[in-house]
Amino acid sequence: METASAPGLSDSGTITGPRGTSRNWSQTIIAAGVVLFFVYTAELVLAILLFSVLLAFILSPVVAFLQTLRLPRALASAITVILLLALVFAATYVSYSQAASFVQDMPKYSGQIREELGKLRQKAERFESNANVLPQPSEAESKNVITVRTASTWTDVLTHGFGSVSQVLFAVSFVPFLVYFMLSWQQHVRSATVMLFRMENRHTAYTTLGLIAKMMRSFMVGNFVVGVFMSLVSTAIFAGLRLPFFYFVGPISGFFSLVPYLGVLLALIPPMIVGVGQLASGDVIVLVITLLALHLFSLNLLYPKILGHRLQLNPLAVTISLLFWGWFWGAIGLVLAIPITGAVKIIFDHVRPLKPYAAWLGD
Numbered sequence: 001m002e003t004a005s006a007p008g009l010s011d012s013g014t015i016t017g018p019r020g021t022s023r024n025w026s027q028t029i030i031a032a033g034v035v036l037f038f039v040y041t042a043e044l045v046l047a048i049l050l051f052s053v054l055l056a057f058i059l060s061p062v063v064a065f066l067q068t069l070r071l072p073r074a075l076a077s078a079i080t081v082i083l084l085l086a087l088v089f090a091a092t093y094v095s096y097s098q099a100a101s102f103v104q105d106m107p108k109y110s111g112q113i114r115e116e117l118g119k120l121r122q123k124a125e126r127f128e129s130n131a132n133v134l135p136q137p138s139e140a141e142s143k144n145v146i147t148v149r150t151a152s153t154w155t156d157v158l159t160h161g162f163g164s165v166s167q168v169l170f171a172v173s174f175v176p177f178l179v180y181f182m183l184s185w186q187q188h189v190r191s192a193t194v195m196l197f198r199m200e201n202r203h204t205a206y207t208t209l210g211l212i213a214k215m216m217r218s219f220m221v222g223n224f225v226v227g228v229f230m231s232l233v234s235t236a237i238f239a240g241l242r243l244p245f246f247y248f249v250g251p252i253s254g255f256f257s258l259v260p261y262l263g264v265l266l267a268l269i270p271p272m273i274v275g276v277g278q279l280a281s282g283d284v285i286v287l288v289i290t291l292l293a294l295h296l297f298s299l300n301l302l303y304p305k306i307l308g309h310r311l312q313l314n315p316l317a318v319t320i321s322l323l324f325w326g327w328f329w330g331a332i333g334l335v336l337a338i339p340i341t342g343a344v345k346i347i348f349d350h351v352r353p354l355k356p357y358a359a360w361l362g363d
Contacts, residue, residue: 040328047332048171052178054339056186057216059084063183077183081176095248208350212343215311219339223258226302230254230294234267237290241283244274257295260322260334264295311342317361 039046059080066076182189190209197205234257235250243249249270256266271287279287313321321341325333341361348358 043329043332044167044171047329047336048174049178050336050340052175052182054216054220055084055175055179056182057213058220059179059183060186060213060217063186074184077180080183081180084179085176204350208346211346215342215346216339219311219342222303226298227255227258229302230257230298233294234271234291237287237294238271241275241279241287243271244278249274253291257291257298259331260337262334264292267291267295311338312362313338313341313345314361314363317341317345 062080062083063073063076066079067073071079190206193209194202194205231251231254234254235246238246238250238253252270253267256270257263259266268288268291271291272284275284275287318338318341321337322334325337325340327333329336345358345361348354348361
């Protein structure tokens with residue numbers, strides 16, 4: 001007579017769970033793999049879409065203000081996009097003018113720049129010559145040696161998925177149109193998205209979309225406020241060090257510092273370029289220390305005060321998301337990692353089976 005085995009136990013005594021659980025897990029893993037493959041291959045398209053969404057969230061209050069003047073939403077959206085393009089054009093024109101004047105003044109201290117670059121080249125050549133001193137394998141041994149070449153450099157990783165310059169420009173040209181339609185059709189898109197869910201879930205979907213919109217808007221506005229503060233402080237520091245073009249380099253360095261993890265290094269590049277041959281060694285040390293202190297101050301004090309209550313992400317989750325999206329999408333992944341993770345957490349908060357994952361991501 002056969003004895004019935006205990007439910008949930010295999011012959012070996014291991015817990016297998018209810019019937020069909022392994023199949024559900026396998027289906028979930030396959031579905032996740034398909035989604036990740038699509039996200040990986042469609043990086044440029046998705047990055048443009050996400051960037052357009054962020055811009056639409058920022059510009060939405062402007063459209064609402066113009067509507068209070070009894071303007072149709074389509075016209076208010078068009079005016080908002082035109083103002084955005086005018087602002088971008090003005091910023092580009094000013095930046096180009098400052099860069100052109102900087103290039104004209106370059107011959108004044110090009111000798112110092114060549115001297116510094118010569119020193120770096122000599123150090124690199126000395127390091128390479130020391131590396132060549134290592135014993136070389138014999139001909140017989142070399143036949144059994146497998147040469148491994150790195151698949152990509154760090155620059156390849158950061159620029160992954162962008163393709164050629166023409167492809168990037170072609171994709172970026174869609175941003176104004178995407179932003180316009182997202183603004184003019186905002187209510188329709190939101191209502192249509194809510195209607196995709198069952199009746200009992202529509203209120204939750206509507207609330208979730210509203211919270212994501214607030215989070216995205218707070219993230220962009222908060223970053224802008226922190227960037228302006230760091231730009232002003234950086235400009236004052238560069239002016240105190242009598243750095244050439246401090247009024248131009250300061251804002252660039254300040255907003256570069258907003259890039260997670262790489263911000264400190266990126267913020268140092270502009271002042272170092274203009275400061276070659278102009279700064280003494282002591283001034284360079286002061287510059288590095290002050291920019292590092294400014295970055296740590298903004299990261300540990302300004303960000304939690306301005307963005308912490310909106311994002312509600314713990315530092316470990318933020319670090320893992322930056323690592324994953326930076327590896328997955330390169331530089332654009334570092335920029336979009338935090339808003340993507342914040343949106344995912346909001347969704348998890350409103351889906352009952354996923355609430356434990358939201359608690360793990362939260363602070």
